[in-house]
Amino acid sequence: MTPEEIAEFCVASLANTLRVSKDRIDPKVKFNRLGLDSAMVVYVMMELEEKLDLELTTDDFYDYPTVDELSRHLAERRAARPAA
Numbered sequence: 001m002t003p004e005e006i007a008e009f010c011v012a013s014l015a016n017t018l019r020v021s022k023d024r025i026d027p028k029v030k031f032n033r034l035g036l037d038s039a040m041v042v043y044v045m046m047e048l049e050e051k052l053d054l055e056l057t058t059d060d061f062y063d064y065p066t067v068d069e070l071s072r073h074l075a076e077r078r079a080a081r082p083a084a
Helices: 003-018 038-052 058-063 067-080
Strands: none
Touching: 003 038, 003 067, 038 058, 038 067, 058 067
């Protein structure tokens, strides 16, 4: 998946979790500014893990605190995985 595809999925997951429309999620705004709390982070993290087949931690959301940053990081991690 490309960073753009991951970002699109992340925005959809955040919008669902925050109960807002997708157009209200700015990919350049930090997660905490969007209103995401620690419980919501875990929920979004689990959805991303399932969709991307990656193991994430809550630290990923703090180290890469926007949709844009996180999606680029996750795309790089997926690309670096050895082929199965």
